[in-house]
Amino acid sequence: MEILSVKNLTKKYGNIEVLKNVNMHIQEGEIYGLIGKNGAGKTTLIKTILGLTEITDGEICFWEKSGKNNLRIYNRIGASLDFQGFYPELSAYENLKVFANIRGITKKNAIDEVLEKVGLISQRDKKYKQFSLGMKKRLGLANAIMHEPEFIILDEPTNGLDPIGIADFRKYLMKISKEEQTTIMISSHLLSEVSIMADRIGILNNGVLIVEKPIEEIQKSNRKYLKISVTNVELTCGVLEEIFKVEDYEVIDREQIYIYELQMDKKELSKELAKHGVGIMEMKIEEENLEDYFRKLVEN
Numbered sequence: 659m660e661i662l663s664v665k666n667l668t669k670k671y672g673n674i675e676v677l678k679n680v681n682m683h684i685q686e687g688e689i690y691g692l693i694g695k696n697g698a699g700k701t702t703l704i705k706t707i708l709g710l711t712e713i714t715d716g717e718i719c720f721w722e723k724s725g726k727n728n729l730r731i732y733n734r735i736g737a738s739l740d741f742q743g744f745y746p747e748l749s750a751y752e753n754l755k756v757f758a759n760i761r762g763i764t765k766k767n768a769i770d771e772v773l774e775k776v777g778l779i780s781q782r783d784k785k786y787k788q789f790s791l792g793m794k795k796r797l798g799l800a801n802a803i804m805h806e807p808e809f810i811i812l813d814e815p816t817n818g819l820d821p822i823g824i825a826d827f828r829k830y831l832m833k834i835s836k837e838e839q840t841t842i843m844i845s846s847h848l849l850s851e852v853s854i855m856a857d858r859i860g861i862l863n864n865g866v867l868i869v870e871k872p873i874e875e876i877q878k879s880n881r882k883y884l885k886i887s888v889t890n891v892e893l894t895c896g897v898l899e900e901i902f903k904v905e906d907y908e909v910i911d912r913e914q915i916y917i918y919e920l921q922m923d924k925k926e927l928s929k930e931l932a933k934h935g936v937g938i939m940e941m942k943i944e945e946e947n948l949e950d951y952f953r954k955l956v957e958n
């Protein structure tokens with residue numbers, strides 16, 4: 659079943675179109691990674707999905723029904739955004755209690771259980787204003803999952819977490835996705851983070867969803883290449899084209915070149931570059947990853 663369908667969604671702030679005709683589909687039980695550079699529109703898309711900002715045009719459906727005037731669906735969804743609305747003077751426990759009351763959560767120990775799950779039980783009575791960024795993120799996650807929602811939406815959830823926190827968090831999300839069939843949408847600019855977890859990804863660029871694909875499909879299309887880091891990129895390009903007749907290569911930055919024609923003799927290339935006074939810092943075969951895929955898409 660399709661848990662979320664975003665249809666021809668457009669969002670304008672004033673005259674500026676921040677989301678342009680977005681069509682997005684999330685299936686039950688999957689982890690969907692929404693990736694995009696800063697300012698691509700990820701937070702705005704999440705806010706429109708959650709009804710926190712009005713849409714200019716289009717439609718949003720949950721569980722194959724229009725989300726409009728359907729307030730009941732919000733109890734089936736949990737979300738964590740940067741702005742959480744927590745009270746600075748209240749403790750972690752007291753803040754969650756406020757939201758538990760709003761949601762009508764009656765389960766005994768629900769708050770302590772969720773604080774335990776996100777690793778905050780030892781900070782239970784600390785005031786929110788004394789929390790670090792990572793602790794605030796964990797509390798946001800706790801608030802998103804406390805009522806055991808079927809669909810969780812997380813905006814940049816690992817921003818501010820330390821590496822162990824990120825790993826724990828990922829493990830937890832993968833666990834609930836597998837064991838409880840919870841559907842998860844996670845936005846990030848950390849592609850490596852998303853590629854480990856997500857079943858499918860959507861790439862948002864300048865307000866346009868330019869790709870929506872299963873992660874395997876993207877991984878399958880990844881090519882191998884010879885990565886070289888050199889002291890002079892211009893001279894290296896000349897050597898590649900004129901001596902080795904290489905056409906399929908890419909200059910990545912002032913030092914790195916990716917060569918996709920792998921039949922080339924590496925020893926000969928090293929010799930030729932040395933002859934031209936070009937130093938080689940690195941030369942190795944690599945495989946494209948999600949970063950490369952993303953870079954190519956958004957740079958074109």
Ligand SMILES: Nc1ncnc2c1ncn2[C@@H]1O[C@H](COP(=O)(O)OP(=O)(O)OP(=O)(O)O)[C@@H](O)[C@H]1O
Pocket residue numbers: 671676694695696697698699700701702703847
């Ligand atoms: N309330 C607002 N009024 C006007 N413009 C806004 C508003 N909120 C966001 N924008 C603009 O919309 C665009 C998309 O912003 P958004 O925060 O959705 O991007 P993002 O992909 O989440 O970025 P980041 O990764 O930096 O959080 C940006 O150009 C931003 O300046």
